[in-house]
Amino acid sequence: MANPNWRLSFLRALIIVAAAFWIYSPALNGTWLWDDDTDIVHNPLIQTSSGLWTIWFDPAHLSAYYPITFTVEWLEWHLWGANSTGFHFVTLLFHILNALLVWKLLDKFGLRFAWLGGLFFAIHPMNVESVAWMVELKNTLSLTPFLLCMCAWVDYENHHRSRDYWRSWLLFLIAMLCKTTAMMFPATILLYAWWKYGRVSWSAVRSSLPFIPISLVLCFATTLLQHHHSTLTNDIPLGGPLSRIAVAGLTLSFYFLKFFIPVSLMPIYPQWKISPLSLIEFLPWLVVVSVFCWLWTKRASWGKHILLGLGFFIINLTPVLGFKLFSYMGFTWVFDHFIYMPMIGLIGLMIAILGLIEIRLSASRRPLLMASIAAVIVLLMLQAHAYASIFLDQKTLWNYELLYNEKAWPAHDNLGNALFMEGDIDGAVAHYEYALALNPYRFEAHNNLGLALSLRGQYIEAIKEFAQSLKIKSDYAQAHVNMADAFAKMGRIPEAEDHYKQAILLDPDNATARDHLSKLQTSR
Secondary structure, X not given: OOOHHHHHHHHHHHHHHHHHHHHHHHHOOOOOOOXXXXXXXXXXXXXXXXXXXHHHHOHHHOOOOOHHHHHHHHHHHHHHOOOHHHHHXXXXXXXXXXXXXXXXXXXXXXXXXXXXXXXHHHHOHHHHHHHHOHHHHHHHHHHHHHHHHHHHHHHHHHHOOHHHXXXXXXXXHHHHHHOHHHHHHHHHHHHHHHHHHOOOOHHHHHHHHHHHHHHHHHHHHHHHHHHHHOOOOOOOOOOOHXXXXXXXXXXXXHHHHHHHOOOOOOOOOOOXXXXXXXXXXXXXXXXHHHHHHHHHHOOOOOHHHHHHHHHHHHHHHHHHOOOOOOHHHHOOOOOHHHHOOOHHHHHHHHHHXXXXXXXXXXXXXXXXXXXXXXXXXXXXXXXXXXXXXXXXOHHHHHHHHHHHOOOOHHHHHHHHHHHHHHOOHHHHHHHHHHHHHHOOOOHHHHHHHHHHHHHOOOHHHHHHHHHHHHHHOOOOHHHHHHHHHHHHHOOOHHHHHHHHHHHHHHOOOOHHHHHHHHHHHHHO
């Protein structure tokens, strides 16, 4: 306690904690959003005691193999059930811990303003989506072991102790079992080796090899599961190799610019068109290549530090730049939460530049620099706080989205769900129809529209929607249940029984189908 440096560090840590809590205070009592319901609230794997075994040893039932994340959610559900505040609080704690670890990592690089790096990470508005959206616990949770893994690797490179090496390897495995976004760590190792020694030696390559099987196996497993559960493939306008290269360049420039100018943030960004292709869409790659070529000529001095920061940013963004198909590409190319880890490279670069500027300024001008930094911090905090308040409930979030992106069909679908739950059936129908006009392949929207029409007594129209849902996804058990309910209400009992049975065949654990079928057969 008598150590003044310890006191200063403690005060700085308190500033990071207080800033993060203030920013996310509007969202702490926020309700379930978007796929929070399907991933947590209505997920039997999270709610049942047997679910824990399935999470680890029967991944066929999972949409991705993230067993540690699902285990934490399982524990949370068994601690406080559907109380969303508890889930928000845990996610925020991990985010704060990550901010402190960013500080620790940057400090290992000897950066003068390392703690500011942690603060910038804690308050950056683009991190709101990862923290305020409960299902993104996988983001905040996975970054903690990844940052510890990075710290352990720096220790290994500095001291060459085998315990640091295997500590890094174990932490990498833990990070990958939380979420596979850590997959590019073997490439990051090689980038670090080049930065530290000026070349990538065979020794560095050999050191990275034990990390590669973990990355490949877990990424392959997750890719298989995501492909099995994917529902959006026919309507993804990605195109061929040239289109994918164009999307990657535009996506990279989007994240880079948004990091430095984090305004007009939204859950779903408008999807820019890439067909037909034009040369202007390849301009970002021309800029990137030109900048890297110029920096390469400066690699013997300050250029290598910029290449480290930019390299980390690009390497860890590569999996989500558009080279591979993902279901979200049916409506957007970018999400804020994809930059949660890669932004650390840009933060480190920014902090290093601030340190150099501070050293070269005269004593009389340094207060002006500090005032400018303080002003930026205040602006970022205000922006992040305002954006976090949007993640309060479904209606607030999706009304905000549609205010700036009216053609976001998932927003119409989700807002329809919110209105449906409130009993505003006409409002729900209007948004479901709008969503389907924008994307007729959305089988859930057809099912939701059918449910709303059933409540209005329009059973024939409802059955058509359920049939369309099944045409798109033939193994969608819930659509069979809903169609059976509609037939039962019309008195068409044999058809109702047939669809209940089909639902049970597809989903033997569907209690609703079994219960409704039993009651129908008993009443006959």
